[in-house]
Amino acid sequence: xxxxxxxxxxxxxxxxxxxxxxxxxxxxxxxxxxxxxxxxxxxxxxxxxxxxxxxxxxxxxxxxxxxxxxxxxxxxxxxxxxxxxxxxxxxxxxxxxxxxxxxxxxxxxxxxxxxxxxxxxxxxxxxxxxxxxxxxxxxxxxxxxxxxxxxxxxxxxxxxxxxxxxxxxxxxxxxxxxxxxxxxxxxxxxxxxxxxxxxxxxxxxxxxxxxxxxxxxxxxxxxxxxxxxxxxxxxxxxxxxxxxxxxxxxxxxxxxxxxxxxxxxxxxxxxxxxxx
DNA sequence: TAGGCCATCTGGTCCT
DNA sequence: AGGACCAGATGGCCTA
Numbered sequence: 001x002x003x004x005x006x007x008x009x010x011x012x013x014x015x016x017x018x019x020x021x022x023x024x025x026x027x028x029x030x031x032x033x034x035x036x037x038x039x040x041x042x043x044x045x046x047x048x049x050x051x052x053x054x055x056x057x058x059x060x061x062x063x064x065x066x067x068x069x070x071x072x073x074x075x076x077x078x079x080x081x082x083x084x085x086x087x088x089x090x091x092x093x094x095x096x097x098x099x100x101x102x103x104x105x106x107x108x109x110x111x112x113x114x115x116x117x118x119x120x121x122x123x124x125x126x127x128x129x130x131x132x133x134x135x136x137x138x139x140x141x142x143x144x145x146x147x148x149x150x151x152x153x154x155x156x157x158x159x160x161x162x163x164x165x166x167x168x169x170x171x172x173x174x175x176x177x178x179x180x181x182x183x184x185x186x187x188x189x190x191x192x193x194x195x196x197x198x199x200x201x202x203x204x205x206x207x208x209x210x211x212x213x214x215x216x217x218x219x220x221x222x223x224x225x226x227x228x229x230x231x232x233x234x235x236x237x238x239x240x241x242x243x244x245x246x247x248x249x250x251x252x253x254x255x256x257x258x259x260x261x262x263x264x265x266x267x268x269x270x271x272x273x274x275x276x
Numbered sequence: 277t278a279g280g281c282c283a284t285c286t287g288g289t290c291c292t
Numbered sequence: 293a294g295g296a297c298c299a300g301a302t303g304g305c306c307t308a
Contacts, residue, residue, distance in 0.1 A: 086295090087285060094283075094295070120281060 104128055 105124050106112065106130060119127065 083286085086287095089295070090286085090297095091284070098283095122281090 101121055101124055105119055108119070108127055108128065110116075110119060110122065
């Protein structure tokens, strides 16, 4: 939201419903865009769109719209009211989704500022996923290093940090991104995915530290040449000695972690069983 | 001008 | 039955 810039300034991502309603009215009057099918009724009672229709056509239209219910003939006004209500709900839903997306953008290690274009939705999701994976890896790596420092004897391999009560023990939570890496917490192992992603180079260069850059990401965020060599497309396998920070060098290309599907099923139970 | 991204509308499906 | 969720279609805006 706040990170939005020129792009959204001219076209708010979440316009007020009233504005939308007005714009819809204008659209209805001026355009009747193709997206608005013949069933379009998102407009006030005196809908100019319907003026051109014969009574029979209007009736057929009403019947078609009401067919899912009880085939009762609804009045034009009722149909429009229903349609308006449904549209409004959908707008609200999408608005909430955008708000959540903005919230996600805010916590991402990505530049926030007036001169930085907002991440696209797909870029935000991919970046978030990679960020989570990287943080998980950082945690595992940190655990490993601490264990090495404290030796191998005793509880939990000799290490019993004060935060034992708050931090997870050796085994990652099932379904957690780090779970599949638990058996080989080596320095070099998959962290960032594939190729597909390519966001600002500052995006993940320093996990936990919000990258500051005034450089705008490429417009084609996901299609940078050399897929994978890009900022996010590359994995961060060379962990900085002493810093714990991943290395963004181009050598750190890694395959995608194999637990994507399990993650999905955990995060979205409905989708897991969704046969649609 | 083409392509990317987005908002919106719409109908279908699933869930409560 | 009503609402949530989803995907397809479409047009607008913006950038390269």
